[in-house]
Amino acid sequence: MKKNLLIKLIRSWFTVGFILLTAPGFAQKSQLIPDSIFTKMIVDDITYAITGENTPVSGFKIDVSKPEGTISAVFPTKNSKVPWDIFSFELKGGVTDKNFSFLKGLNSASSAFEFRPSWHFITLHNSAKFGPKQTNGPKKQILAAQNELVFEQAGRSIDTFYVVTALYNHHLGILNQPKTLPQVTVDIEAQKSIAAYLIPKLIRKSGLVIKTDQSLDAIMAILPPAKNDAKTGLMDPATFNNDVVLLYLKQKKAFDGLPADKVNKVIANASTIWTQKSYLWLTFSPFVKTDKANEYYTLFEGRDSLYFKSGYRWSYGASLTLNQYWVNPGKLGVFLRGALSLSQSNNLANLTAYNYETRNPMFIYGTSVTEKSKTGSAYNNSDIQSAFMKQGTVELYLLPLASSCPGLYLSGNVAQSDLFKLPAIAGRQNDTWKIGAEGGFIFNVNNREKDKTVLSVITYFRYEDFTDSQRTTIKTNKAEPIDDFRQRNMGFGLKVGIPITLPKRS
Structure with missing residues (x-):
């Protein structure tokens, strides 16, 4: 009786498990x-x-x-x-x-x-x-506003990474190994403003003012591209801007951690x-x-033993x-x-x-x-x-x-x-x-x-x-x-x- 009951329980658990797993x-x-x-x-x-x-x-x-x-x-x-x-x-x-x-x-x-x-x-x-709505209505409104801010901040961060990646590809185009641009909802005006802000810092001309009434490609063209040396055929160090590479690596690291960071923020906002x-x-x-374990043998290999x-x-x-x-x-x-x-x-x-x-x-x-x-x-x-x-x-x-x-x-x-x-x-x-x-x-x-x-x-x-x-x-x-x-x-x-x-x- 007990054995049959145990078998039935095992079958029931495995059946439930199969349904849940599928x-x-x-x-x-x-x-x-x-x-x-x-x-x-x-x-x-x-x-x-x-x-x-x-x-x-x-x-x-x-x-x-x-x-x-x-x-x-x-x-x-x-x-x-x-x-x-x-x-x-x-x-x-x-x-x-x-x-x-x-x-x-x-x-x-x-x-x-x-x-x-x-x-x-x-x-x-x-x-x-x-x-219910009458008790949690205000909390839901606050949560919606908090999440909107999180997603808006995430969008601005992605726009920044998009511009930095595009600047990297423009400056090091001679390598023919462009970095993949992130998939973003296009916000041209925001991207032009970011590029106009970053380029003077990269070329170390703080007094340079770049107008944003031109195209994004025109703004990026203000950053001089790296060129090859005519004699060696290799990149000319005099035209290479290391700040571009360092900025890309810094932004990529931040971008890679961004989704998880924003997801955790949304989860924390909803916790209340x-x-x-x-x-x-x-x-x-x-x-x-x-x-x-230590084992004591009274017989070992067929003989009396201690x-x-x-x-x-x-x-x-x-x-x-x-x-x-x-x-x-x-x-x-x-x-x-x-x-x-x-x-x-x-x-x-x-x-x-x-x-x-x-x-x-x-x-x-x-x-x-x-x-x-x-x-x-x-x-x-x-x-x-x-x-x-x-x-x-x-x-x-x-x-x-x-x-x-x-x-x-x-x-x-x-x-x-x-x-x-x-x-x-x-x-x-x-x-x-x-x-x-x-x-x-x-x-x-x-x-x-x-x-x-x-x-x-x-x-x-x-x-x-x-x-x-x-x-x-x-x-x-x-x-x-x-x-x-x-x-x-x-x-x-x-x-x-x-x-x-x-x-x-x-």
């Missing part, structure tokens, strides 16, 4: 800002939701219950030919027992390493709402008018992970996540996500390592024995198993944005695998299910302007497995101490996150 586009017309800018706003907001500005514990992480470090980065996609909209990755390193190490453990440590790239597909079902934003996207995340050896246990798999994000600016943020994952894994996370000490004689004198000792922690090699695992996870974040009240974090997971079988425990020989939950409070520390989160903290309580109970071994018929059961299943923790975003928000 939807054409992902920007709903906002009626306040152009569709292309609205699309940019969606990508920016979802990028921040992914990286942890609105969902905590991203970037560098510290988990008191299990120390680990994470490096993560996010890259919105500029290439429209690829099917995904945002790419991110997470590189994680930590420990399974005591000692912290990011990429590798010491000889006596049990460490973990994981790499997880993610491709995020933004769906069609995204929108932003604004209030939205009453609700709703975003839906899908994430596909394959992963590979290795756990380095042998310790570091082993690397590899896991791999992939997950599909559906993300829904609602935000009422200045009031409340809600982030809900559900994931299904399939993986080839091991049971190291369910085992408990034990400490050991080995002694080897170094020097014997009479009854005195000097020994060399080595301590560490290890797992029984015979206890470590690998198997296929299916898992479903749901996470919910509630973040008040208008008060200092902490947010709420809830998470639940269901997993099915042969790894959960416990042949030595009465009643658990064929147990293949595990159900866990986690919950706590979120504390966000904002910057001085109160517009960004610089630090996120979660205090949480976790119950590892609701299907678990106090265990009785078949061999001894003795129940484990209740403290062992509680230690295995119940835990309090603290997660601290410093959001790191690449590229940074403008």
